[in-house]
Amino acid sequence: MPRNPYWTAQDAAKIQPLLKIAHDKVFAPSVYDFYENDVQGEAGMTGAVVYRIYMRTDASYWLGAKGDYSTSISIYDSEGYLYDTGISSQYNKTVDKAGYYYVSISWRYVPAGTPGTVGWTFAEDFGDDGKDTGSPPSTTVSVAWANILRTPGDATLLSLKAQTDAHVVSAPQGVDQIIKMAGATTSVATLSYQFFTGKIPGLAGIDYLVDPKGANPNNLNSAYYQSFNLENRYINFAVNLGKLGEGKATFAAKYGSLDLFDATREAYKTIFGGTPTDAKIHALIDTRADYFASYGGDGANGIGTKAAMVGWLLAEAVKADVGMYAKVNDVFLVDLADGATFAVDLVGVYGRAVYEYAG
Numbered sequence: 001m002p003r004n005p006y007w008t009a010q011d012a013a014k015i016q017p018l019l020k021i022a023h024d025k026v027f028a029p030s031v032y033d034f035y036e037n038d039v040q041g042e043a044g045m046t047g048a049v050v051y052r053i054y055m056r057t058d059a060s061y062w063l064g065a066k067g068d069y070s071t072s073i074s075i076y077d078s079e080g081y082l083y084d085t086g087i088s089s090q091y092n093k094t095v096d097k098a099g100y101y102y103v104s105i106s107w108r109y110v111p112a113g114t115p116g117t118v119g120w121t122f123a124e125d126f127g128d129d130g131k132d133t134g135s136p137p138s139t140t141v142s143v144a145w146a147n148i149l150r151t152p153g154d155a156t157l158l159s160l161k162a163q164t165d166a167h168v169v170s171a172p173q174g175v176d177q178i179i180k181m182a183g184a185t186t187s188v189a190t191l192s193y194q195f196f197t198g199k200i201p202g203l204a205g206i207d208y209l210v211d212p213k214g215a216n217p218n219n220l221n222s223a224y225y226q227s228f229n230l231e232n233r234y235i236n237f238a239v240n241l242g243k244l245g246e247g248k249a250t251f252a253a254k255y256g257s258l259d260l261f262d263a264t265r266e267a268y269k270t271i272f273g274g275t276p277t278d279a280k281i282h283a284l285i286d287t288r289a290d291y292f293a294s295y296g297g298d299g300a301n302g303i304g305t306k307a308a309m310v311g312w313l314l315a316e317a318v319k320a321d322v323g324m325y326a327k328v329n330d331v332f333l334v335d336l337a338d339g340a341t342f343a344v345d346l347v348g349v350y351g352r353a354v355y356e357y358a359g
Helices: 009-013 137-149 155-165 171-184 186-197 203-210 230-244 248-255 260-272 278-285 289-296 303-320 323-336 346-350
Strands: 036-039 046-055 059-067 070-076 082-087 090-093 099-108 116-126
Touching: 046 059, 046 171, 059 070, 059 099, 137 155, 137 171, 137 323, 155 171, 171 186, 171 230, 171 323, 186 203, 186 230, 186 248, 186 260, 186 303, 186 323, 186 346, 230 248, 230 289, 230 303, 248 260, 248 303, 260 278, 260 303, 260 323, 289 303, 303 323, 323 346
Parallel strands: none
Antiparallel strands: 036 116, 046 099, 059 090, 059 116, 070 082, 070 099
């Protein structure tokens, strides 16, 4: 698809949270929620607003715009590539790839200075079945919480559900918040296994590692991990997996003969997708080598020390939300919000060149 030649930083700056999306609703073309009133400007000038919407492959989306001015709708994918454009008043669309899309609604002022109203509405029909069940957005959040965090609901979930039902935040924004919370639990497991074994655990493995009700007393939600900060969670998990556990043979084969400096270069390339400069590597490890060794327990260039370095890099990627691993994990968790396939190579399934980051 061609990249929109007019998509600029100014367009990106117009993106705002979606105030409301009707979940599993079928809208007649005459029904609109009006978000802009008394808009006016010089003749020939245009006004525009851009919303970020998560679109699923198992739903259809009805987008409508109308008002006292000529309106149009354009759809862009997450990288700014034009998906569809020139829709004058309404749009009923299914997408072939789940993810975030940008919906741009624009209007042209004619005649000059004449006040008027421009409005639009968004509806999501689950299953594209034309049935109006009206499932509340809090249902999406509850399902995402259970699927991603693998924990019972708590006061945070109740608050998030109340905010989504009141349209303070949209359901996709609620899912985004859940994904951030997963950085200290589910993502520790998925990213560590991705690095050391080449794929994430299966469903039973995730539950063993994360679910507080499961058979593992030292799961990532257990009392054992409560005193660990984010970095130390990833480091502890990485040392256990890369030095002692399932990933030790593969990790030793690739990294065993490398010193910490060269091992950091290779690990950074894998996690972030770009090649760091020597100066970048020095900045990353020169003041942290002893810190890694204290967790690795086998000297400055020991396999445990290098595993600790990997854990720390994974934590930094998650904190900054940059690079190949962080981005493919984000997409997987969005997918997991309503069901996804486990035991897959995240990079192989979700990787894209645009996720690469050299720092």
